[in-house]
Amino acid sequence: MSKKRPARKVRVDFRQNRQVRRRQDDWTQQYRADEDKVVNAQAGETVRAKGDLSRKRTILVDGKRQPVVDESLWKRGLVTKVHGLICYVRDADTRIWECTVRRILRTRLIQSRAPVTVGDHVWFSDQAAAWDGRPVGVIERVAPRTSRLSRRDRRQREQAIVANADQLLAIVSIAEPKLRPHLVDRYIVAALSGQLSPVLCFNKMDLLTADAPVEADDEPHGRLSTMEVIQEFRALGYTCLCTSAVTGVGLDELRAALKDRITVLSGQSGVGKSTLLNALQPGLELPVQTVSDQNEKGRHTTTLAELFPLDFGGFVVDTPGIRAFDMWAVEPGELEAFFVEFIPYVQRCRFRDCTHRTEDDCAVVAAVENGEISERRYYSYLKMFEDA
Ligand SMILES: Nc1nc2c(ncn2[C@@H]2O[C@H](COP(=O)(O)OP(=O)(O)OP(=O)(O)O)[C@@H](O)[C@H]2O)c(=O)[nH]1
Numbered sequence: 436m437s438k439k440r441p442a443r444k445v446r447v448d449f450r451q452n453r454q455v456r457r458r459q460d461d462w463t464q465q466y467r468a469d470e471d472k473v474v475n476a477q478a479g480e481t482v483r484a485k486g487d488l489s490r491k492r493t494i495l496v497d498g499k500r501q502p503v504v505d506e507s508l509w510k511r512g513l514v515t516k517v518h519g520l521i522c523y524v525r526d527a528d529t530r531i532w533e534c535t536v537r538r539i540l541r542t543r544l545i546q547s548r549a550p551v552t553v554g555d556h557v558w559f560s561d562q563a564a565a566w567d568g569r570p571v572g573v574i575e576r577v578a579p580r581t582s583r584l585s586r587r588d589r590r591q592r593e594q595a596i597v598a599n600a601d602q603l604l605a606i607v608s609i610a611e612p613k614l615r616p617h618l619v620d621r622y623i624v625a626a627l628s629g630q631l632s633p634v635l636c637f638n639k640m641d642l643l644t645a646d647a648p649v650e651a652d653d654e655p656h657g658r659l660s661t662m663e664v665i666q667e668f669r670a671l672g673y674t675c676l677c678t679s680a681v682t683g684v685g686l687d688e689l690r691a692a693l694k695d696r697i698t699v700l701s702g703q704s705g706v707g708k709s710t711l712l713n714a715l716q717p718g719l720e721l722p723v724q725t726v727s728d729q730n731e732k733g734r735h736t737t738t739l740a741e742l743f744p745l746d747f748g749g750f751v752v753d754t755p756g757i758r759a760f761d762m763w764a765v766e767p768g769e770l771e772a773f774f775v776e777f778i779p780y781v782q783r784c785r786f787r788d789c790t791h792r793t794e795d796d797c798a799v800v801a802a803v804e805n806g807e808i809s810e811r812r813y814y815s816y817l818k819m820f821e822d823a
């Protein structure tokens with residue numbers, strides 16, 4: 436092994452291989468820092484490649500800095516479910532592997548409170564030979580995450596639920612239960628604050644008879660009809676799907692929106708989530724995960740989330756934690772950033788820390804008054820501000 440190579444040259448080579456990373460988590464940096472050391476120990480072994488995903492050889496070292504695994508022998512997969520210490524990993528051939536996490540990696544990830552979670556892209560070593568051919572593996576490495584949804588546990592510690600999700604599908608019904616536009620605004624804020632793109636699905640379109648005004652929440656403004664509400668969200672640039680699980684309208688668009696993405700599902704009870712998903716993919720059962728059971732060691736384990744594969748490509752994940760919004764804590768001051776139509780105005784307010792409520796010379800209020808910002812959206816902002 437080429438331990439005595441100069442460190443500097445190796446570091447440069449390694450950086451060239453790095454990908455631009457969005458929203459790097461601390462643990463990943465930590466891991467990368469360790470990897471630099473690893474690569475030092477293995478100078479010349481790194482292969483030039485466009486990104487770290489295509490790098491052919493990275494060496495993991497044990498406590499004595501000895502290389503233990505060769506990445507060219509690892510498989511790539513996606514964690515679809517975590518149960519206690521077992522991660523279920525789906526490989527490129529859709530085979531599910533039962534994996535544990537390499538101890539050195541696990542310690543590091545646990546220290547930085549970022550254990551392997553559903554949605555993680557991982558490299559794992561095939562241990563089937565030692566298990567009579569059963570698909571058993573060991574996770575050796577976790578790819579950097581592009582997004583992470585987490586919630587706080589009772590001790591206020593962050594708990595990752597889903598990594599790398601792309602979008603939030605907010606399903607609402609236009610009737611039974613009635614449409615509540617304010618709730619849609621909340622879904623949008625929730626999605627954006629979790630780094631997900633919102634996709635709005637207005638279900639039960641078959642129940643749209645005469646397009647009567649939407650019953651107001653308790654919003655002190657003129658009433659809009661269902662189609663006007665939808666039009667308003669469209670005008671803001673959000674994807675709005677109009678579906679009916681009964682007539683099948685809009686299902687193709689919904690399928691196209693979900694294809695090849697990791698979609699987090701949300702929507703109140705009764706809006707038609709299960710019916711809609713079953714219409715998309717018959718037999719797709721989405722048991723909401725509330726499992727809390729005893730494993731053989733008598734320890735309580737909770738399955739927080741599971742990725743369900745769509746046969747046309749992509750995954751959906753449905754969890755009560757995400758549905759209940761108990762993780763989307765948004766500071767009042769952050770809120771304006773999630774109201775996309777406010778953004779051009781906020782810098783024109785007289786006060787830099789304007790909250791757009793009672794301040795003098797507020798450009799947002801002025802824009803509401805002259806009709807450039809919808810009154811409905813503005814009142815929604817006020818309501819969320821008070822609740823935050
Ligand atoms: N008219 C009409 N009814 C629908 C439609 N989609 C679902 N429903 C009905 O709405 C009711 C609730 O649907 P579900 O699919 O169980 O709703 P859900 O969102 O999964 O509800 P939870 O599991 O409680 O969260 C059922 O009686 C469905 O038949 C639709 O597009 N049109």
Ligand SMILES: [Mg+2]
Nearest residue numbers: 707708709710
């Ligand atoms: Mg359901």
Ligand SMILES: [Zn+2]
Nearest residue numbers: 784789791797
């Ligand atoms: Zn203002």
